[in-house]
Amino acid sequence: MDDHTTHDVRTADHDHATNHDYLAGRHAPEGSPAHRLHLWIARLHDVMTLFYEQFMYEGWEHEYTAASLPELEEAMLGFCSHDDGKDDGNALYAEAVAAYLGETLLEEAGGRWDWDPTAGTDGLPVVRPDPALALPPVVPLLVVGQALREKSGQVLATAVRLQRAAVRDRQREHPEWWPRRVHTPWVNTGAIISSCHAAERWRNQRMVDYLHWWAEEAGGRERWLFTPASLDALQALLRKHFRTVEDYDRVADERFWIMAAWYVGHYVVEKKDALWQYREIDPDAPPGAPHAADDHWTGSAFVSQRLRHDGHAAHPWAMLREAVAGKDLHEIVDRFPDPRPHGEYAEAPPWPEALWPQARPEHLATPALPPLTEAELAALTAADDLAGPDWCDNHRLHTWLAQRRAAFPAWADAAGGGTAAWDFSPESLDRLEDLVRGRFATYEEIAAARNDPFLVGAAWYFGEVQVRECGALWRCRPQPPEDPDDLHDVPMVQAREPAPDEDQDEDEDWEDDENDGEDDEDYVHICDPTGELRALLLRGPENHLRATLEHYG
Structure with a gap:
């Protein structure tokens, strides 16, 4: 793919760019590349929650991994198999897949999102890999278009393999190097799943149970069957109790009026094909940014026609507030367009509501990836x-282990007895335990000494005993952590994974999955030697390091 000339909003020092750099376009001229990039970044949380909650099947692991892309492409080809170019669902799905692909490319090859005004019909978001790789930008939406056009099931995986190959090539010359990326605000797996689970609370059976209580309190269940007449009843109820919106505001958080808001929200869900939605507050978002505490849509459930480009969204409590102020509740509800007849679609609006139409059709004829x-x-x-x-x-x-092996003789001499005394036997762990307890008096003291040569050597020795006695394996995160003070970013040891049982058939695997109360045969023991040494200062004298060996069976 050609390296188009692109408006670049990166800082001068890419390595020190942060996700707040994406906010630079908030105040840029409307329609400028910087502003469009800001709009794209601001949408990504919603795009990903919609994707996870509405488009993907149960069991989908939303982790932005290269290994997930073949599965994703297969699902996409099935979902969009009848795409006629007008279905909002297909367009939203394609944009969500492009966003997921882009985040996966960033995880693999670093870099950042940018905006290319020459891509597609009127500009599209691109992923620029880590500059050290000297790779051209990738236009995820065009890659998705190529995948839909070719139907090979290999396009998304090829896109990421090309970038991973460049990373491997550089690491052969610079094995300590890893690509660095600018993190996209509020699209990490935890944030996406948490937001989806929060919205679930507003549509689950518990809310239906509350409805029965509320309906009886509000005049009887027969009045509240999600009929148009029930909106008249709700409007009359509001105006009976409140003369001003200030009166309503004072009690809006009481359970009865929360349920009244839920009722009008669920009316929209039932009659207008809307969905409950919730946006959690991003604690790192500065004021005025999307998902900040002062954003209109964060921190409160709302209903949204998020499966159509021309849909409406509103907070139910705000709808009731308007009704108290004198607006007809039917008119408030009718801001949500009626469901379209089957097979009828509206013309997709221009960006920023829809990007997929700008990628097609003429720009999809040329492959987005190098041939x-x-x-x-x-x-x-x-x-x-x-x-x-x-x-x-x-x-x-390997570097850490080599350093520890080289330092072991000096460590053993300093610990007393030399290498002859420290023979990696289970019995030697008792001496190590006594040494640690005698050297540190409190947990705080040993935690503060995490980089002390004695403690680092002791942790290696403790782990090495498990390796030699129990067949354990050393393990360590391949990439350096972003936080150099991360206490959990230390080499650990793990038991070897059990070999698969070739005699066990698929039916037995299914039965094992159903036995929730039984032991998990896939469990692999992992020991943090440094953490276990620190824990000695929290545990009583009856707890011993040697007991760790029993976990290996």
């Missing part, structure tokens, strides 16, 4: 199984 011969594609695929970095075999771990 590969069959042999080149086969070689690229064979060289990369899309697995994540190996925590048990990586440069960072």
